[in-house]
Amino acid sequence: MAAVRSVVIGTAGHIDHGKSTLVLALTGTDPDRLKEEKARGITIDLGFAHAEIGGFDVAFVDVPGHERFVKNMLAGVGGIDAVLLVIAADESVMPQTREHFAICRLLQIPAGVIALTKADLVDEDTLSLATLEARELVAGSALASADLIPVSSKTGSGMEDLRKALARIAARVPERASSGIPRLPVDRVFSMRGFGTVVTGTLTSGSIHTDQELITLPAERRVKVRGIQVHGAQRTAAAAGRRVAVNLGGVEVADLQRGDTLTVDGVLEATRRFDATIELLPDAPVLKHGARVRVHQGTMELVGRVALSGRIDDPADAQSLAPGTAAFARVRVERPAVMTRGDRFILRTYSPPATIGGGRVLDPLPGRTPIRTVAGRARFARLNGSTPDAVQVFVEERAGAGLSIQAAGRRAGLTREQAAAIASALVETGGAVQIGSSLFSAPLVRVLEQRLLAGVAEHHRAAPLSEGLPREEAREKVFGHAAPELFDAVVARLSAAGTLVARDRLSLPGQGSSLSPEEEQAQAVLDRAFLDAGLTPPDLAAVASARGIAAPLADRMSRHLQRRKRLVKLDTVLFHAEALARLKDDVLAGKQGGSAARVDVAAFKERYGISRKYAIPLLEWLDRERVTRRVGDTRVIL
Numbered sequence: 269m270a271a272v273r274s275v276v277i278g279t280a281g282h283i284d285h286g287k288s289t290l291v292l293a294l295t296g297t298d299p300d301r302l303k304e305e306k307a308r309g310i311t312i313d314l315g316f317a318h319a320e321i322g323g324f325d326v327a328f329v330d331v332p333g334h335e336r337f338v339k340n341m342l343a344g345v346g347g348i349d350a351v352l353l354v355i356a357a358d359e360s361v362m363p364q365t366r367e368h369f370a371i372c373r374l375l376q377i378p379a380g381v382i383a384l385t386k387a388d389l390v391d392e393d394t395l396s397l398a399t400l401e402a403r404e405l406v407a408g409s410a411l412a413s414a415d416l417i418p419v420s421s422k423t424g425s426g427m428e429d430l431r432k433a434l435a436r437i438a439a440r441v442p443e444r445a446s447s448g449i450p451r452l453p454v455d456r457v458f459s460m461r462g463f464g465t466v467v468t469g470t471l472t473s474g475s476i477h478t479d480q481e482l483i484t485l486p487a488e489r490r491v492k493v494r495g496i497q498v499h500g501a502q503r504t505a506a507a508a509g510r511r512v513a514v515n516l517g518g519v520e521v522a523d524l525q526r527g528d529t530l531t532v533d534g535v536l537e538a539t540r541r542f543d544a545t546i547e548l549l550p551d552a553p554v555l556k557h558g559a560r561v562r563v564h565q566g567t568m569e570l571v572g573r574v575a576l577s578g579r580i581d582d583p584a585d586a587q588s589l590a591p592g593t594a595a596f597a598r599v600r601v602e603r604p605a606v607m608t609r610g611d612r613f614i615l616r617t618y619s620p621p622a623t624i625g626g627g628r629v630l631d632p633l634p635g636r637t638p639i640r641t642v643a644g645r646a647r648f649a650r651l652n653g654s655t656p657d658a659v660q661v662f663v664e665e666r667a668g669a670g671l672s673i674q675a676a677g678r679r680a681g682l683t684r685e686q687a688a689a690i691a692s693a694l695v696e697t698g699g700a701v702q703i704g705s706s707l708f709s710a711p712l713v714r715v716l717e718q719r720l721l722a723g724v725a726e727h728h729r730a731a732p733l734s735e736g737l738p739r740e741e742a743r744e745k746v747f748g749h750a751a752p753e754l755f756d757a758v759v760a761r762l763s764a765a766g767t768l769v770a771r772d773r774l775s776l777p778g779q780g781s782s783l784s785p786e787e788e789q790a791q792a793v794l795d796r797a798f799l800d801a802g803l804t805p806p807d808l809a810a811v812a813s814a815r816g817i818a819a820p821l822a823d824r825m826s827r828h829l830q831r832r833k834r835l836v837k838l839d840t841v842l843f844h845a846e847a848l849a850r851l852k853d854d855v856l857a858g859k860q861g862g863s864a865a866r867v868d869v870a871a872f873k874e875r876y877g878i879s880r881k882y883a884i885p886l887l888e889w890l891d892r893e894r895v896t897r898r899v900g901d902t903r904v905i906l
């Protein structure tokens with residue numbers, strides 16, 4: 269298959285200015301195909317024709333000029349590469365010349381040619397006046413220096429120049445990304461004898477091939493490509509920028525309609541609301557917060573409401589949008605829409621419909637986040653940045669749930685490969701952490717790591733005998749509803765870094781211990797026995813034999829309890845730490861009496877009912893702890 273460069277060129281202009289006649293003259297095909305169009309002599313719906321011009325394969329989408337059919341014009345203009353702006357020399361610029369051109373500007377159609385038609389009907393002066401008005405219309409736009417060609421479909425004058433100008437445009441327009449996600453916004457659906465269901469449209473990105481499994485959105489019907497036609501010829505594949513007719517298996521004509529999208533499964537998702545930048549035309553009425561509007565994107569026409577977040581250059585102003593200004597907004601649509609980040613759309617008033625502005629999708633799947641707050645506006649500003657910036661926002665918003673790389677692609681209008689590349693870039697620059705096939709916010713992961721360590725430390729403090737915080741408890745406490753793989757990954761990261769010891773319980777290094785059930789049991793018995801004994805503890809061997817604990821085990825557990833500061837050895841006597849703490853409090857309380865601010869050995873022995881064996885080490889300990897100070901035979905309480 270010869271790789272002939274193809275372009276799609278759409279007509280634009282007021283009714284009766286000669287658009288359809290011009291397409292017929294250029295291609296030999298009458299784009300007006302409906303009976304009613306023939307009878308009334310006007311274009312109602314989109315018409316299609318093609319021709320080879322200057323070695324390029326040029327597809328024409330002819331649009332209706334009548335103001336009642338602008339919605340049909342909008343369904344055709346979405347996929348075009350360049351515009352053929354038609355202005356009749358005898359009437360010059362008229363209302364739909366302006367409206368159609370404004371739409372092309374809002375959709376950022378990058379190139380075009382201006383045809384001054386019906387040149388045979390006017391004199392030199394009228395022609396120069398029309399030229400002047402045409403130039404004025406396109407001043408400051410992508411068409412500011414476009415070729416302007418006077419032509420006559422009647423006499424054929426200027427047609428050669430027009431063909432040359434179209435060939436120059438065809439050479440200039442950027443090629444569409446056939447590596448992008450396959451997207452065919454459907455503009456016509458019909459049944460063909462012997463074939464079944466056929467849809468047509470402009471493949472706006474990606475490529476399709478026969479026998480491919482595709483999906484229709486928003487209905488999510490699985491279909492199979494039985495055949496592809498480009499300009500009436502059978503093909504096995506078609507790439508972005510082609511007008512195609514696709515014969516589909518597995519679907520009835522009644523199941524499809526203009527506005528549906530044909531795509532591969534998993535790359536696009538229907539939505540009921542989207543976040544966007546919107547701009548109002550300079551001659552549009554003021555747009556109020558909450559206004560009902562018509563939204564046109566691709567071949568879709570939707571009705572929805574615009575919630576203003578704030579003007580882009582003056583965020584405080586959010587009650588209404590003035591003509592000629594731009595805002596961040598959330599649009600809620602009444603039917604599922606199939607769109608993604610980067611898509612351009614047109615806004616029209618609800619009734620009577622008139623084009624008032626347009627915009628660009630920033631996030632096709634926003635959560636129910638507030639938009640009219642400082643944080644909401646800051647979020648919009650970030651979404652308005654680069655695609656990696658936007659993906660970072662999506663990742664942060666998903667918090668503990670994470671964002672699968674595939675979902676990131678759907679939300680940012682990316683192929684799997686593009687999404688994977690952005691994911692690696694975010695991981696590399698430290699914005700995100702990849703766990704399995706999902707992205708998590710790196711700042712969030714750091715916070716969770718800190719919280720987990722704090723939770724484990726807290727557990728060691730509250731339960732010094734425990735081996736550590738049970739995993740499940742840690743997960744519930746610190747991670748709540750976060751994805752389970754996030755918890756596992758954080759635990760793995762911390763233990764790899766040596767800051768956490770992870771067995772079936774989590775502990776800090778050097779704290780908690782992993783004891784066998786037998787050791788755990790022995791330790792608990794010893795701990796209890798010393799705690800109960802208060803200031804007159806038995807000796808270890810006695811406890812061990814009384815409780816049936818083997819001497820070596822008792823020994824080991826005693827050392828373990830001392831390391832954990834549950835037991836404290838004073839001289840040769842083991843005391844429980846809690847008994848010592850209580851003693852300290854009690855002695856200090858004695859100071860409050862004023863005169864009793866002294867203590868001697870005899871009084872001490874009596875007060876606590878203890879023998880000299882215990883009293884001496886305890887008093888010396890109190891000295892060391894600076895609770896008391898020895899003065900001659902007695903002690904002062906400090």
Ligand SMILES: Nc1nc2c(ncn2[C@@H]2O[C@H](COP(=O)(O)OP(=O)(O)O)[C@@H](O)[C@H]2O)c(=O)[nH]1
Nearest residue numbers: 283284285286287288289333385386420421422
């Ligand atoms: N004299 C003259 N008439 C034209 C020319 N181009 C179109 N017309 C006529 O203008 C009328 C409207 O043309 P049409 O192509 O349907 O206009 P559209 O509504 O812009 O598609 C028809 O009667 C055409 O025959 C032209 O170059 N010269």
Ligand SMILES: [Mg+2]
Nearest residue numbers: 287288310311
């Ligand atoms: Mg027409």
